[in-house]
Every structure is written in structure tokens, then in C-alpha cells.
Amino acid sequence: MPKIEFIDVTNRDGEQTARISLSKLQKTIINWLLDQMGVYQSEMGFPLTAHEANYINANVALTKQDCCDNGPLIKRIQLSGWSRALASDVKIAQERTNVEHFNLSISTSEQMLQWKFQGKFTNEDIIRMMVDSVVAAKEGGAITAGVNAEDASRTDLGFLIEFAQAGKEAGADRFRYCDTLGYDDPDSTAERIATLAKEVQMPIEMHCHNDLGLAVANSCAGAVACCKAGQDAYINTTVNGLGERAGNADLVSCVLALKYAAKWGNENWVTGAIDLSQAWKLAYYVSNAFGVPIPINQPGVGDNAFAHESGIHADGALKDRHNYELYDFESLGRGEIIHTQTGRVITAGAHSGASGLEYVYNQLDLGFRDEEHKREILKLAQLANLHNQAPLTKEELWFIYHCPDIAAQLMTVTV
Numbered sequence: 401m402p403k404i405e406f407i408d409v410t411n412r413d414g415e416q417t418a419r420i421s422l423s424k425l426q427k428t429i430i431n432w433l434l435d436q437m438g439v440y441q442s443e444m445g446f447p448l449t450a451h452e453a454n455y456i457n458a459n460v461a462l463t464k465q466d467c468c469d470n471g472p473l474i475k476r477i478q479l480s481g482w483s484r485a486l487a488s489d490v491k492i493a494q495e496r497t498n499v500e501h502f503n504l505s506i507s508t509s510e511q512m513l514q515w516k517f518q519g520k521f522t523n524e525d526i527i528r529m530m531v532d533s534v535v536a537a538k539e540g541g542a543i544t545a546g547v548n549a550e551d552a553s554r555t556d557l558g559f560l561i562e563f564a565q566a567g568k569e570a571g572a573d574r575f576r577y578c579d580t581l582g583y584d585d586p587d588s589t590a591e592r593i594a595t596l597a598k599e600v601q602m603p604i605e606m607h608c609h610n611d612l613g614l615a616v617a618n619s620c621a622g623a624v625a626c627c628k629a630g631q632d633a634y635i636n637t638t639v640n641g642l643g644e645r646a647g648n649a650d651l652v653s654c655v656l657a658l659k660y661a662a663k664w665g666n667e668n669w670v671t672g673a674i675d676l677s678q679a680w681k682l683a684y685y686v687s688n689a690f691g692v693p694i695p696i697n698q699p700g701v702g703d704n705a706f707a708h709e710s711g712i713h714a715d716g717a718l719k720d721r722h723n724y725e726l727y728d729f730e731s732l733g734r735g736e737i738i739h740t741q742t743g744r745v746i747t748a749g750a751h752s753g754a755s756g757l758e759y760v761y762n763q764l765d766l767g768f769r770d771e772e773h774k775r776e777i778l779k780l781a782q783l784a785n786l787h788n789q790a791p792l793t794k795e796e797l798w799f800i801y802h803c804p805d806i807a808a809q810l811m812t813v814t815v
């Protein structure tokens with residue numbers, strides 16, 4: 401039976417968003433946490449961009465057995481790079497990085513061909529460039545390559561079928577349907593995706609934006625239609641829905657919708673790899689990393705997602721939680737009481753010294769072998785704080801301790 405997997409694009413679409421950004425260390429921790437949640441692929445960034453190269457190579461190294469103490473740190477998730485569908489870009493990306501998976505993107509709509517490319521390319525040119533980029537990626541050693549039709553929702557369906565078919569014949573592994581402007585609705589999405597899946601017979605990725613508040617609904621409707629047409633589906637998500645303009649489809653909301661909505665929940669489309677119990681930890685890490693609070697009414701992970709005050713609701717929830725809660729807070733990794741230190745706090749930062757750092761690491765039950773080991777980790781923690789401009793989290797401290805060489809590599813930015 402076809403299944404729905406998730407391809408998270410927080411480290412690409414999320415990070416390219418106006419006014420917000422992530423350090424290379426934060427992007428790495430996000431890849432690691434997405435892996436723990438059972439996400440199929442993380443689109444980790446831009447292998448063509450010079451300042452991404454050390455980070456990308458370091459993260460690919462984290463998927464290998466010999467990466468650090470009990471490697472690999474990143475166990476199942478594929479790490480992919482986004483690139484324009486240009487063979488020349490792919491070649492440079494492959495010279496610069498060890499990225500093993502590509503998503504190759506080109507605009508397909510009449511609007512963009514006329515007004516973005518200014519009429520320079522015909523439909524045939526678009527297909528030829530995409531095919532050349534797939535061939536270049538595969539010849540250069542890429543394990544998988546997906547082809548992305550930018551503005552697919554405003555593209556003639558006949559041309560989209562032709563585009564995806566040509567991609568498949570050139571060796572592409574997935575076709576990404578980009579609702580770049582958030583223009584689709586669940587009905588239009590389901591109809592178009594069912595036709596594409598039947599005609600092209602290849603796995604389809606949904607990439608939906610939220611300009612009409614429909615990103616989650618469209619992503620799920622499209623993915624289910626794809627599965628019903630006999631093909632595996634993938635949903636592009638971001639953590640907390642952050643992304644260009646009004647954002648992308650939120651990862652946790654998509655999983656919840658497919659697990660608990662009236663019809664989809666019973667049809668059991670979601671891959672068994674997803675571990676929803678990691679959701680709360682991931683959502684809060686990403687919120688802090690971006691410096692963007694989670695809305696209190698965010699599905700699953702918002703402060704009010706399981707809060708009741710009004711008399712009838714509180715009474716009902718206390719008698720039986722399923723009177724007013726559709727799913728259990730424990731299933732999202734919630735329920736732990738968080739203690740906030742109101743007395744002395746020692747944080748790890750750019751100006752930390754040896755004894756403060758030792759104290760912080762002792763709180764995590766991690767000790768140093770000797771003075772030299774302590775100095776090495778201290779230097780990296782100071783550097784990490786410079787990158788993050790915030791006290792280091794326990795995940796970041798743990799990672800630096802266990803994978804110091806790779807931490808040093810990814811925090812070294814060369815241009």
C-alpha cells in the first residue's frame with residue numbers, strides 16, 4: 401500500500417525566509433532532531449552557496465558510521481540539497497560538497513516563463529534544462545534526485561505531465577508539485593495530483609504554501625490523492641510552518657491531520673517511521689533557534705493546545721480527556737513539568753571559562769578526560785555561542801561534546 405513520508409524543508413525554505421535565520425550549528429541540530437522524529441528527508445540547504453559547504457559536508461559525515469563516538473549520529477534521514485535545475489549549478493555543487501541527494505527546481509508556469517524568465521525559454525527549453533540537471537546529478541554520483549516544478553499549481557496540467565514524465569525517464573526519483581503561491585485548494589489539488597500520479601506513475605511530493613491558510617489541508621489532500629492513485633507521496637513541511645511569506649505546511653499539523661482527521665485517520669496513510677513523541681522537543685528547539693515564539697493556539701505544540709478554563713470544558717476534560725481533546729498530549733512528548741531555575745544560573749557562552757563550562761557539562765552528566773579535552777570543548781562552546789548569539793542548549797552542548805571534530809568543521813565558514 402502506498403504511504404506518505406515527510407520531506408522537511410525548514411533548513412532551506414524556512415531559513416531563506418525574510419527576517420529569520422539559523423546558524424550552521426542550529427541547522428545541524430534540526431537535521432538531528434528531524435531524524436529522531438522519523439522524517440524521511442531534510443532539505444538541508446544550498447550546496448552551491450559557498451558558506452553552506454562546510455556545514456553540508458559535516459552533516460553528510462554525521463550519517464556515516466565512523467562520524468563520532470557511537471556513530472552515525474544521523475541514522476535514517478536523507479540529507480538533500482536544493483539547486484536550480486541547471487547542470488552547471490549541479491556540477492559546482494558536487495565539486496564543492498558531498499551532498500548525496502538533490503532537489504532540482506525550475507519554474508513551469510506561463511506566468512513565470514513570461515514574466516520571470518522574460519520569455520527567454522520555451523516549454524521545451526525548461527524540460528531540456530531539467531533533464532540535463534538530473535543527468536548531471538546522477539552522473540556526478542547523486543543517489544536520488546527529485547524534480548521540482550515551481551508554480552506547478554498555475555501550470556497547464558498537460559505540460560506538468562510532460563515535465564514529470566521527462567524527469568522520470570531521465571532518472572528522477574520524485575516529482576515535486578510546488579504550490580508556490582498557495583493558490584490551490586484541497587479540491588483542485590486532489591484532482592490535479594490524482595491525474596498526475598495516474599499519468600506519470602511516479603512518487604509525488606507536495607510543496608504547499610500557506611497564503612490562503614490552506615497549506616496543511618492542500619498537502620494532505622494531494623498526498624492522499626497520490627496514494628489512492630497507487631503512488632507513494634511525500635509532504636514538504638517546515639517545523640512550526642515557518643517559510644516564505646505566510647509559510648509552508650507545518651510538520652506536526654500534517655502528521656496530526658493524517659493520523660486523526662475523520663477519514664484520513666482511519667485510512668492509515670502515514671509511514672510507521674514517524675515518532676510523534678519527538679514533536680514537542682523539535683518544535684521548541686526550532687522556535688528558540690529562529691527566535692519566533694510558537695503561537696499559543698498552534699495545533700499539538702502550542703501552550704493552549706491542551707488548556708481548558710471555561711467551566712463546561714474544564715469539567716468535561718477532567719471527567720474524560722476525550723470529551724475535549726482529540727489526541728493525547730503524551731503522544732507529542734508533552735507532560736513533563738519544566739523546572740525553571742530561580743537561583744544561580746551558569747550558562748555556556750562566548751566568554752565562558754573552564755570551571756563554568758565544567759559545571760554546565762556536569763549538569764548533563766558529562767565529564768572531561770583531562771585538561772586538554774576540557775580546553776578543546778571550551779573553545780568550541782565559545783565559538784558556538786558566537787554563531788548562535790544565545791546560551792547553548794543541552795542538545796548543542798551534547799553534540800559538541802560527542803562530535804567535536806565535526807562541530808569544528810561546520811562552524812568554520814569559508815567563502
Ligand SMILES: [Zn+2]
Pocket residue numbers: 413580607609643644
Ligand atoms: Zn517553497
